[in-house]
Amino acid sequence: MKNIIDLPNATAERIPMYYRYLKMLEENQVQRIKSQEFSKIVHVPSATIRRDFSCFGELGRSGYGYDVVFLEKTFAKVLNIERLEKIALIGVGNLGLALIKNNFRRNPNLQITIAFEVNETLTDTIVSGVPIYGMDLLKEKIKENEITTAISTVPSSDANQVLQNLAAAGVHAVLNFAPERLDIPEGMTVRYIDLTSELQNLIYLSNRNQARIENDMVDQF
Amino acid sequence: MKNIIDLPNATAERIPMYYRYLKMLEENQVQRIKSQEFSKIVHVPSATIRRDFSCFGELGRSGYGYDVVFLEKTFAKVLNIERLEKIALIGVGNLGLALIKNNFRRNPNLQITIAFEVNETLTDTIVSGVPIYGMDLLKEKIKENEITTAISTVPSSDANQVLQNLAAAGVHAVLNFAPERLDIPEGMTVRYIDLTSELQNLIYLSNRNQARIENDMVDQF
DNA sequence: CTCAGTTTGTAAGTTATTTCACATAATATA
DNA sequence: TATATTATGTGAAATAACTTACAAACTGAG
Numbered sequence: 032m033k034n035i036i037d038l039p040n041a042t043a044e045r046i047p048m049y050y051r052y053l054k055m056l057e058e059n060q061v062q063r064i065k066s067q068e069f070s071k072i073v074h075v076p077s078a079t080i081r082r083d084f085s086c087f088g089e090l091g092r093s094g095y096g097y098d099v100v101f102l103e104k105t106f107a108k109v110l111n112i113e114r115l116e117k118i119a120l121i122g123v124g125n126l127g128l129a130l131i132k133n134n135f136r137r138n139p140n141l142q143i144t145i146a147f148e149v150n151e152t153l154t155d156t157i158v159s160g161v162p163i164y165g166m167d168l169l170k171e172k173i174k175e176n177e178i179t180t181a182i183s184t185v186p187s188s189d190a191n192q193v194l195q196n197l198a199a200a201g202v203h204a205v206l207n208f209a210p211e212r213l214d215i216p217e218g219m220t221v222r223y224i225d226l227t228s229e230l231q232n233l234i235y236l237s238n239r240n241q242a243r244i245e246n247d248m249v250d251q252f
Numbered sequence: 253m254k255n256i257i258d259l260p261n262a263t264a265e266r267i268p269m270y271y272r273y274l275k276m277l278e279e280n281q282v283q284r285i286k287s288q289e290f291s292k293i294v295h296v297p298s299a300t301i302r303r304d305f306s307c308f309g310e311l312g313r314s315g316y317g318y319d320v321v322f323l324e325k326t327f328a329k330v331l332n333i334e335r336l337e338k339i340a341l342i343g344v345g346n347l348g349l350a351l352i353k354n355n356f357r358r359n360p361n362l363q364i365t366i367a368f369e370v371n372e373t374l375t376d377t378i379v380s381g382v383p384i385y386g387m388d389l390l391k392e393k394i395k396e397n398e399i400t401t402a403i404s405t406v407p408s409s410d411a412n413q414v415l416q417n418l419a420a421a422g423v424h425a426v427l428n429f430a431p432e433r434l435d436i437p438e439g440m441t442v443r444y445i446d447l448t449s450e451l452q453n454l455i456y457l458s459n460r461n462q463a464r465i466e467n468d469m470v471d472q473f
Numbered sequence: 474c475t476c477a478g479t480t481t482g483t484a485a486g487t488t489a490t491t492t493c494a495c496a497t498a499a500t501a502t503a
Numbered sequence: 504t505a506t507a508t509t510a511t512g513t514g515a516a517a518t519a520a521c522t523t524a525c526a527a528a529c530t531g532a533g
Contacts, residue, residue: 036467065509076491081513093510093512095510109456125353135448204454211276212273222454227268229443230362232443234425236425261519263520299524300521312480
C-alpha cells in the first residue's frame, strides 16, 4: 500500500471518479465487479484500473474480481469521506447560485456552509439554507467556522485579492472558476475550472477526431 | 508545422488556455512576450511552452520572443475561432440557467443559440435571448439550425437518451455535466465536467500537499 | 556595422504513464 | 475433491510527456 505522498499523479486524479462510480454500483446493488466490466463504465483501460487499485493493496481476488462495497469503503477512507468538508463559496452570481442550490446534494460530506458576495441585495440573506455575508466578514466568518476549503466564482479582477484573504483566513484548498491565473500563496492548492476553455477544447478535439475519421477513410482505399 | 491529427494530446489540451491568455495580453496592449514571461502567467514551464508552440511552426524570434498579436492570430486559426459555433443547451436547470445568462460573453464565436428543457414552465419562453423548446423538438430544431455542438446538463438518468438523440440530429461534440458515463455513439466526442469529482479531487490533492509539507518539515531535522 | 546579450527551437536525456502479457491464485462446477 | 476457467497483480516493454542544455539566430545598444 503506497503512501498518499508518492501516489502517481495520474492515479490520484482518477480516484474521485472511481469512487463516484463505485457508489453508483453500490446503489444499484451490484456486489462484485471485474476490472474489465468497470473499464466499460469509467472508460479507463482495465490494466490501468488494476494498476491504480494495486496502489492501495491487493483489493481484488483472482478469478472473482472486486467486492464493490469493500472497494467503495477503501476509497472512502483514501478520500477521507467520513469527514464533513465545510465549504465557503465566494461570489454568488449565476454560477454561484447554481452551486448553492445544488450543493453537492448526493455527497453528504461536501457542503457549502457559508457564502460571500459584494452585491448588497444578496448580503445578509439566506439562500437554500446558506447564509450570505458581505466580503468584509470573509476572514472572520471563515475562521469562526474553521473552514479550509473554498470555491471562488468571483471575476478575474478580484480573484487574486480574494485568494490572499482566503489564505490569511486559513483556507488551503480553492476551486477557482475565474480564468485568470493566480499568484498562489505558499502551501495553498488551487484547481481551475475554466468553462470557456473546456468548451473550446471540446470543439478542437472534436474537429481533430473528425479529421482523423476522414483520414482513416482515405487510408482504406 | 504538425498536422492537427498528430498533435500530442497534452499540447492540444493546453491550446485553448494559451489562447485565452494571449487574448488577455492583447487586450492589455502587450506587444511581445518571452516564453519565460508567459510561463509565469499560464503556470507551464517555458520549455514546454516553446515545445508546444513549435508544433505550429517557428512562431518566435531568437533574442526577441513572440509577437502577441501574431501568436493570437495563429492560435485563432488553429482553434478555428473565426467560425461562429452555435451551441445547443440541453437542460435548463440552475446550472443551465447560469450558462445561458453568461453565454461565453467574452468569446463572440461561442454562442448558446437554442435550449431544450422538459419542465413546461420554461418551454416556449425566451431566456437571455435564447429560445427554450420542449424535448420533442430537439432533433428538428438542431437540424434546422445546423448545430453540431451541445452542452448537456440533464440528470444522469436521461443523459444517455439525450446523447443518442443528439447524435441522430448530427451533433458530434458534447460537453456533459452529468457524472454518468455514457455510451458514446460512433464519431462523437464527449467531454465531461464533473464538479463533484473536481471538488473531491481538490480536497484530496490539497491533503496530499499538506502531507508533503509536513513530510518536508520532518526531513529538515 | 559590430558585438555582447538574449531567446528561440530542438536533440538528447529523463521521468511518468500506459500497455502487454503471463505466472499465480482463487473460483466455480461437477 | 479435482480441474477447467477466470481474473488479479505486476514485471517488463512501450509510449508519452517533460526537462535539460545548448547551438543557432536574432536583437539592440553603442
